Amino acid sequence: MSPELSKQYDATDIERRWAREWIDAGCFTARDDDPRPAFSIVIPPPNITGTLHMGHALVLTIQDTLVRFKRMQGFATLWLPGSDHAGIATQMVVERALAKEGIQRKDLGREAFVQKVWEWKARHGSRIQEQTRAMGASVDWRRERFTMDEGLSAAVREVFVRLHQEGLIYRDQRLINWCPRCQTALSDLEVVLEPTSGKLWTIEYPVPGGARRLAVATTRPETMLGDTAVAVHPDDPRYRDLIGQEVELPLTGRRIPVIGDAELVDPEFGTGCVKVTPAHDFSDFETGRRHHLPQLTVIDTRGRMTREAGEAFAGLERFECRERVVAALQEQGLLSKISDYPTEISRCQRCNEIVEPLLSRQWFVRMEPLARPAIEAVRQGRTVFVPKSWEKTYFEWMENIRDWCISRQLWWGHRIPAWFCGCGEIVVSRETPPACPRCGGALKQDEDVLDTWFSSALWPFSTLGWPERTQALAKFYPTSLMETGFDIIFFWVARMMMMGLKFMGEVPFRTVYLHAMVRDERGQKMSKTKGNVIDPLDVIGKWGADALRFTLASMAAQGRDIKLSLERVEGYRHFVNKIWNAARFALLNLDGLSLQESRPADRTLYDRWILSRCHAVTTEVTQALEEYRLNDASATLYNFFWHELCDWYLELTKPVFAGQAGPAARAESQRVLLSALDCALRLLHPFVPFVTEEIWQRLPLSERSSHHLATSAWPQADAFPRDPEAVREMEWLIAAVTGVRTIRGESNLPPGKPLSAKVLTDRAPAREALSRHRDTILHLARLESLEFGGPGQRPPQSAVFVTPDFEVCVSLKGLIDFEAEKRRLAKDIQKSEQEEGRSKDKLSNPSFTDRAPPEIVQKERERLAECQSRLERLRRALSQIEAWSRE
RNA sequence: GGGCGGGUAGCUCAGUGGGAGAGCGCCGGCCUUACAAGCCGGAUGUCGCAGGUUCAAGCCCUGUCCCGCCUACCA
Structure with a gap:
């Protein structure tokens, strides 16, 4: 560390150095036997294929700010990092890499492929961790976890087995979302709906033995090949007579029944007739079950038409088939109408492929019994949402929850602990069973793995050692806070709530703080395809992590999207530099600091004022942080540091340091400056940890309760005496100086030009205060003389500035x-x-x-x-x- | 279809009932020995629109227009 501070703050080296040193010194290590009250957060795990984006940067900023605050307040603080294995995404990435070498996953075989994924993780999977360090995140790296770790995998098996025993996990043949490209089932949440301008085709199904036809409308004409009924409303007089009869299904030579179904059919809509395709449409599937209709799969797992679709169409790709079907119907005069129709298509969240409803046998979690206690916990306030308005969204989803399809046809992930025997027996077990318990035959394990989110739902307790009854769990569960984006409320928050309550008997977190989305400056979601991503690492490289953090904290107002602009970051970089230079000034002037006890009697007005301000600001910032108002806290600190400490206190104190007020005042001002700066640095530390730590280390403090600012104590407001009188006097002083400056500015007088001023007032306290600080006013307002007089005693040819308690006149003879x-x-x-x-x-x-x-x-x-x-x-x-x- | 959020200075945003604020940008003046990444001063608003409640509305209520998001099996 060089003793001299450079004129401009250079974040790069300093940030790198502290990021390492804090860790080496164990500043962020949490102890299970720490007797102090706990504050704990688990980072919702980012996935290993990811690189840090602004969303992560915001998460890390908010959490780190709160965690550092709590740590300084003296809590036993745990911030636990980790990542999840991201089944689909990771498998895709590795497959793509292998494809470049001309290797197919299937050629390798399961075991070898999984081995490749582990190798890939070892090489690339830690990028996000390095980036987390660059942000200054004060996580306990020794507790880092990965969803595929041994312990966490054991937790997954334990949960699966227990839920299965209770009948909350079951296997069923039903319609699920299938991604033809990823070749796996997806849960409802992993499907995104995209509004599209589609078409509505109206097809006529002839009624045998006459000219009558039933017209049905569809957005997916190719599925008509799989129709097994036509539904009408049972009370619809137009069609009532047809219920129980059959119609001809064009292009297939099949006949299908007309059924009456009040649930599916709205007689007011369209023709009042609905084609029913139980194997390719979710509502038709339900209808089919109600009426025991056959389920005819006409589209296969690759999105191609099956043999069931008929010879003319079998083997065709599904969208090509659509065109063929339309053309064939048109040819036969059975297509009565084509209209434009706005619709929504389902896409795979990971690969964007159009998802296909597919009839398939999968594992499901029965959600309703798990959701009930999770709803109750929030109603009772055992977990609180901030902002509260999100509770409504949570309830809405929880109350209409549907069973969760958890099996995935992948190789990378937690393999489902279920074994099948040729005799039909299914064994679900924590450990691999040796043989079929019923017939003693050989067992074969289920090929599928579990949804990644199944393991992340256990994160708040699996990371702390569950199913073991560990000291860490006892100390840190329930965690204090879950901080995440609202887009993840169902994926994580809701499922963690359900699993936490089920297996720990208590909510996983006391507070859920949901932050807004980071967007670009035009309000667009940042995405690689749009090319509008701002890479946090670029920003850090250019302006430093402190500047980025302060920007994000300032903009993190509750319930609002963050439109990030780089100009804003640049502006706050200036603030970081300001902190740096204020410290330089202070250090230069603390030379020869006397270490004896502070002597309040020797304090100047400015000392009393800045100490009083420290009191108020400490109170305000503490309260704002307690209430998660990071933007208020950062704004308060910005104004205090720049516009009070720097603009006024440091300027006012310069003459004191020059010795103009005598040695006793100088010594006391040094002590006050040190203590005010120390206070400011502590308050700022959670927001801008690097620059504050670097400066704090150089402060000539007589004693340090801690080796690092990061682990030092949060300021107590009461350590700084309130002094309303000093605050009032300072207001007068500031008004007088500002008055002269304003006149100078508006009269276009050079700042160096010596002027004479006169204060007119009949208010004794103001007059006395101002005359006591005559020298200061002369200095700051660059005056050569300052007189006092009663109201109306204006010097000739003077300009005047009016304040509530007095007027400031500046003589402008010949200049006016x-x-x-x-x-x-x-x-x-x-x-x-x-x-x-x-x-x-x-x-x-x-x-x-x-x-x-x-x-x-x-x-x-x-x-x-x-x-x-x-x-x-x-x-x-x-x-x-x-x-x-x-x- | 249902729900939620937003529309405030040129730009990005604070402001949940008593005279609208910040940062950046802009204009004018300064290399005043911590900082030109700085200092001093200045300008800038029918607070989306229309009603209503209130002594008092950017803030509460109703309606309306835009923008965004979430959610939903109207073929």
């Missing part, structure tokens, strides 16, 4: 621009007159004075009085100027 001065005053008068008018109207309204709270009325009276006094003085000033300009 009468017209400019008149314009300025006239404008000020006009504004004040408007204000006066509004106040008068209000006060003359009896319903206001009668009904408004007395303190509001009183405030209004004061406002009016002040306004009138101000107006009077402004008018006098204006007539004075007019008089002088005529001379």
